[in-house]
Amino acid sequence: MRISHVEAFRAVMVSGSTTAAARILNTSQPNVSRSIAQLEKSTGLRLFERLPGKVVPTKDGLSLFKEVQRSFVGLQRLEEAAKRIRRFSGGLLRIAAIQTLALGLIPRALRRFAQIYPEASISIHAGHSAAVSQWVDEQFCDFGVVSHLTGSYGFESEELYRIDGVCVMPKGHSLAAKAYIEPADLAGEPYISFSQNDYGRSDVDAIFEQAGVARQMTLDTPYSSITCSLVAQGLGVAIVNPIAAQDYQHMGVVIRPFRPSIKHSAMLIYPRESREDRLVSSFVEVLKTVTLEEQRALTGPA
Template identity: 30%
Template sequence: MGIREIEIFRAVMTSGSMSKAAVLLGVSQPAVSQAIRKLETAAAVSLFARTRGRLEPTSAASALMSDVDRFFAGYEYIEHRIRSLRSYGLGRLTVAINPAFGLGFISRAIAAFEADKRGVQVSLQVMNTHEVHETVSAGKVEFGLMAAGLSMAGLEHSPFAHLRAVVVMRDGHPLARRRTVTPKDLERQPFIALNSADPTRISLENQFGESGVFLKPLVETPNSHTVCELALAGVGVGVSHPLVAADYMDRGLTIRPLSVDVVLNSVIAFRAGAPLSEHAKGVIRQMRVQLAQESSALAAKMAA
């Protein structure tokens, strides 16, 4: 059994017949039939049933197909990577990043990096923390930035940010007059929450529970950007990542600190045994500079 037989099996499964698979692959139908028989013999299972002239995949074929799809996804990525290396050499960087840092923050960091290192092609993938973790673990990107808390088995990692969540509301909201917002202050407010499985939401509910406060969200959303947009629209108040919220201050959003600590930790991760390229190191250095600058600027605005 070789890759060619697996490729023919996949073509039969996706096209629905041996004749269509033969056309798709540019081979004869007997060659397709022979490859399927060879695969069935090697696997010692029947992969297709012939019923009334139609080819029906067996349960074994369906189970095998899920593994075949994963195999070809990896194979196609390797082909894509080879084409990229041919086109760009080593002047290409792939990064996965979670939404909190994946819009304004990373855009500014990459702009500063490109100003110094023009010509480096960056492939930026914005996805949730679990997807970042999976993508980094699979070796599909050079490094990822994600929320801390997941297993780092098989990965090298280093701390990136240690920040405190903030309360966000539209300018002119009654709570904007307070220097600090307490759990009790939020108890009777229309509340915009992150999704229930979000680590920030879990930490928030634990902290508020200790104060005897149990929030009933009016709206739930998966990321801080939407929390800020909803608060800006006057839907209610919410708790957000501070650097996300900072991008909305000039549009009419007020930020206030929470009286309890809801900490947002994030890490940079890459595969063990896969040293970072100089371009990756350069982007990470710029990200750390950007983090220090934006954290200081936000602290100054909130203290004003």
Template identity: 30%
Template sequence: MQPMTSPYLDTRQLEAFVAVISIGSMTGAARALGRSQPVITRLIQELEAELGFPLLHRNGPRISPTQQGVAFYEQAEVILGGLRTIAERARGISTAAPQPIEIASLPSLAASVVPKVLAGLDPAQVPARVHLRSTAAETIVQAVADRTADLGLTSLPLDNPGVEVHWTAEVPCVAVVARSHPLADRAEISPADLAGERLIASHNPYRLRLAINQALGAFSVDPPALIDSNSSPVSIALAREGLGVAVVEALTSTGLPVADVAVLPFSFRIPFRFGVITAAGRPLSPLVERLIGDLRDSAARLVPGFRLLDGTETAQPSNLGGQGPA
């Protein structure tokens, strides 16, 4: 296939591709979009021709995304989400209604601090459409830099010239185990307690996992088994079923209590660092300015051990320093 010849992509093609991947079939995508199956097939073929690489593996009626298709799907979702926001804003301008807002957030913050902050706003300040997108840190930074998200809550490290960092903070990590787990009655969890346990933790090796590995490595602790998780709520759910000890930041366990688990402090420090960002050089609406401060204040009230960081710490995932008690 030849590479792209146009700087723009047809939104109908993107919509067809996202629908096919989301639903799993050409027929289902056609029904969802109110088009015929041949039209959906043609749109995706045209998109592949324009991009210069295949998006789908085809085996009769069965389809699956190629590796390039999986990567492009994430981009297409961001683009279409931004276009939906633009359309909503255009309608809001015509009626002088509060503008829609797009927030991209880590799952842990989307399930804890963000709902509390939105609930604390005056109803007149809340637009008719709020899109809270729960996603990975890298996608958050890209969405904010591309201006398809008004506000981002992401983990550290963070060093991107396309975004403005308004504040960064650190909260401690905690251990979560099932109520029936042998460690559930401990006052705190020590490194030795983890030596023979299956660990449930973030899969990203450059963010929270790095801080966990550094902390445990300082005590020569190497858990015998591991479950990788892509979000703290998922880690807690796995721990609740007795599958191991989840290491999560205290935001999720404080803001989103889960039954049948014990939440325990560590006797040593595993820091989780995060911050709030907007696009560099982008004027902020009064609502976004309000949210920036409210998110900081809510997290400080919600989580014991909350600490604001200075600018020199923003580009670092963690700075464990001494390994004494938190």
């Protein structure tokens, strides 16, 4: 079976005649007919009924056409991949990020990135910092964004941001009238905390212990997105990453600065060889720009 014979068969099926197929393939009608005859001989299938002035596909011809179409779709995908590889050093950008950023900051950066590189193929994976680190170390993902470095992996890293945490509360809360929130303000308040084993919880707990303030610890969760959703439902207050908090202002969440400072940070991590990948470096530059813009916008209470 030769590819030229298959192409002739597909052209006849698509166009409906050998004459039209010859025009598509920029050849003669006798050449198309010979290719079809040779394909029938090599496959042992009768692909068309020859009627005066036309050809009609047989049942076998229709069945073979379905398989041919699948093959051509595969070839088209290979062509598209080749175009992406010519444009970038890799055809697919695989991003791993902690959920806090995968739900908001990363999509906002991708919106801008897609305007610059509309042909880029992108895959996003969300998980805890430890999972993201492992995916990057195993090169399942091209780079990652974590809240802190874990383990002794052999990748490179750099800081994306380091920013003060904020107190979030439901709309109409009595503390919303304050310009900023202190530990004493949250005494006896229903409080939504990080999970017991979550990185960063000990820093928050230490501040309240030093201030001698007891919170009403009603709920805990490892995800800032869930925390903010719970706050929006009126189930308590919390101290979270402001970049995550701003994603929930449309749900009535009120944001206020918290003192003393509780830092939230994010680190970019890369396998050493992917740092030079043009697609990776291009997205990272966009992500840094969007992050800086959002940090500058977080200058006061909402």
